[in-house]
Amino acid sequence: MLLHLFKRPLLLFLLAHCLSVARWCHFGNFVADASVVLVATNATYQDRIAAFGPRLTDEGLFGYLVSIETIEDDNQKGCNKLKKKFANDSCIALVERGQCSFIDKVRNMQASGAIAVVVGDNEHNGLITMYATGESIRIWDTSDVKIPSVFVAQTEYRDLKSLLVVAKEPVEIQLLKDDLLQWPLLDVIIVVILSPTVMMIFIYVLWRIRQRQRRKQDIAPQQVVGNLPTKIFYRSKRQENDPQECVICLEDYVDEDELRIMPCKHEYHVKCIDSWLTTRQRFCPICKRDVCLPTEETPLLSVP
Numbered sequence: 001m002l003l004h005l006f007k008r009p010l011l012l013f014l015l016a017h018c019l020s021v022a023r024w025c026h027f028g029n030f031v032a033d034a035s036v037v038l039v040a041t042n043a044t045y046q047d048r049i050a051a052f053g054p055r056l057t058d059e060g061l062f063g064y065l066v067s068i069e070t071i072e073d074d075n076q077k078g079c080n081k082l083k084k085k086f087a088n089d090s091c092i093a094l095v096e097r098g099q100c101s102f103i104d105k106v107r108n109m110q111a112s113g114a115i116a117v118v119v120g121d122n123e124h125n126g127l128i129t130m131y132a133t134g135e136s137i138r139i140w141d142t143s144d145v146k147i148p149s150v151f152v153a154q155t156e157y158r159d160l161k162s163l164l165v166v167a168k169e170p171v172e173i174q175l176l177k178d179d180l181l182q183w184p185l186l187d188v189i190i191v192v193i194l195s196p197t198v199m200m201i202f203i204y205v206l207w208r209i210r211q212r213q214r215r216k217q218d219i220a221p222q223q224v225v226g227n228l229p230t231k232i233f234y235r236s237k238r239q240e241n242d243p244q245e246c247v248i249c250l251e252d253y254v255d256e257d258e259l260r261i262m263p264c265k266h267e268y269h270v271k272c273i274d275s276w277l278t279t280r281q282r283f284c285p286i287c288k289r290d291v292c293l294p295t296e297e298t299p300l301l302s303v304p
């Protein structure tokens with residue numbers, strides 16, 4: 001029953017939920033961003049740590065940024081190992097996105113002696129999370145990746161590259177740790193726990209709204225109830241067949257009680273029947289006649 005009521009919004013919501021999960025999983029938008037800091041000027045460039053490889057420590061990682069392009073111009077995307085390894089063990093490789101998977105780039109640079117990798121996007125301006133994807137069975141096991149890697153968007157990548165071109169001295173950088181939400185695991189927790197919770201709250205709110213609407217249809221408007229005639233009860237004026245008790249509160253009428261006269265001529269205490277009609281049902285408790293239906297005395301449409 002409940003499911004039937006919410007079938008359409010539920011389906012829509014589930015669809016939106018699946019899309020957002022897919023989006024998070026694919027683009028990793030829920031991972032917080034870290035930064036590349038130029039040691040000399042303290043300038044920072046936003047980046048994002050990869051989903052694989054070791055995490056950065058609190059102190060961050062220091063090293064000299066080296067553009068692969070300047071070493072091997074046919075290998076700017078880092079899809080091959082360097083023919084000649086890096087000269088020292090403080091080089092952070094700057095490679096371009098594309099042609100091969102992120103994990104391949106990082107493995108190649110690790111094999112070439114880099115201590116970390118900065119992957120830059122030369123085509124799009126937006127941060128993504130680098131996941132281990134590829135055809136090889138090795139994608140499931142990334143324990144061999146011992147160096148951290150980060151992703152920078154187009155603007156940052158171009159800035160870093162042009163900086164390397166004009167720099168007369170080696171460019172020392174620091175890879176700073178993400179503040180929070182850095183674990184891809186947290187992505188999963190948010191998607192698995194938070195989203196269903198949001199969905200349940202959404203369904204509950206919708207259910208309450210529907211219930212309220214339905215209840216509104218069941219009761220009589222205050223104005224209609226207020227327009228029903230009343231009279232004052234006097235035992236002396238009572239006729240033989242007149243009821244002597246209110247069937248709602250089951251109390252006998254006493255002199256000067258104010259009674260409401262329904263269109264069906266049934267009578268009740270004003271406070272009893274008003275509360276019945278405006279909070280429970282719009283029908284007479286005895287004969288079930290709807291008080292909102294037009295009567296001969298109060299026609300909704302005047303007959304010409």
Ligand SMILES: [Zn+2]
Nearest residue numbers: 246249269272
């Ligand atoms: Zn009563």
Ligand SMILES: [Zn+2]
Nearest residue numbers: 264266284287
């Ligand atoms: Zn009645």
